[in-house]
Amino acid sequence: MLQKLNSPFMYALCGGIILFVAIVCIIFLVRSYRAGKAMGMDPAVLKRTIVSSATFSVLPAVGILLGVIALSGSLGTPWPWLRLSVIGALHYETQVAEAASEAVGIGKLSITHMTSSAFATIALLMSVCIMWGMILSILFNKRYTARMSAGGRKKKSALGFGDKAMTAMFIGLVSAYVGSYIGGWISGDGVFTFGGDTTPLIVAIVSACAMAVFTYFSEKKNARWLENFSVAGSMLIGMAAAVLLG
């Protein structure tokens, strides 16, 4: 199955979409640069913006590449390459792929149980779940940006609970999975037998500890650049623990 997922067809399809998005980026880049010059902005400022954005993006991009490696074992390389180059983010892609695997009945996200229909379904769900930002942009970007420039301050206060709700939603999401790992260990082999699989729980704990170390250095030791690698790096350390556990 992995051979099919890594076939030239998959590379051509995913590469074609990535190429289209790269062209879109170039169009926006050239257009904005020309407009900036036409409206009298200093070309040095425009060039500095481009150079600083390019250097700023190198480290996070390497972090994203680690995400492609993490997903390539279960979904092949081209599909994660497309998803992480263009629209998605590592945490989103992994969660949706896992949920889709459960919905199609192959259980956990793994290449050993992957079927053609399961992969096509997983790919569809990954695309559908995150398309709303684009749809909202198509429908409301024009009206919303016009309204915000007329009276932006009022809107901002209306989103007061928004930040907290986002954090709460993710706490709920994470709790469901962490709860399942603890439950899997305690009752995986029969209620309260403590004989279930401990690997997911240990991997999660190792990954959380790695994240704590990354956070400590980036916040307390002022190594902000480490933030770019914290999620992907913690994941790879957690996955390394799984290899050691066998």
Next chain:
Amino acid sequence: MNNKKTETADMKAAEMQTAETQTAEAKTTAPGFSTEKFNRGTHRIGRITSLITLIMLVGAPFLIGLYLGAMPDLSAAAKGFLAVGLVWTVSSVVEFLVYTPMLGSGGGYLAFITGNLINMKIPCAMNARDIAGTKAGTTENEIVSTLSIATSSLVTIGILALGVLMLQPLQPILQSETLAPAFANVVPALFGAMAYQYYRRDLKLAVIPLAVMTLLFILVPSLQSQTSIMILPSGALSIVLAWMEYRRNKKRNDSEAAQPAEKDDLNGDD
């Protein structure tokens, strides 16, 4: 009454800010440049390219299905969407509402096409804005954030393409049996990292959802194969708890703010 006064003052301030912005833009804009025309073009290109990208991304799984000889299972996709998609739909709406004003129209279209918002595009655009010294809501800011997001996306696309090319010789190692447990545990590795990230933001809020979910999975082990279904009740429980806390804090802050005002009134009466 006070609220109305504050609202009117806010609106006046916003109007003044807009007027100042427009004056500043008029001063800097060259005679041959039309902001309105530029914005109209941005929306036209943004909408068309977003629509084409959307069609390609949703169409790709069906093309893959044709190639693999098995189409996506739509009922399973719907089931998966109900389990996990609703959470991401809410998240997408919040992201759109919060980030679009920060990025401007062109930056907004590009950011939602290219993704990786929180971990890359938003900090990158904010960094560029600081360097260029532009203010939110101005055409200069719109140009700087679009330049920044377009550059950032191109760098990501380039590095990932190079990386994927270099991954080719590593394929046999990545597919080896020794590394199989690593790839089978991608999800626990992700949730471990995310647990630390989110629990430390509000540990008090995390206690009840985690305890309830753990208890459920212990008492009903069959739920473990359907963990994603439990995301909705767990998320709903967390949001209700957060809302209760938010209301409680708001009431306390309001009453604390009212107390000095009452004291002032009393002092004034004396």
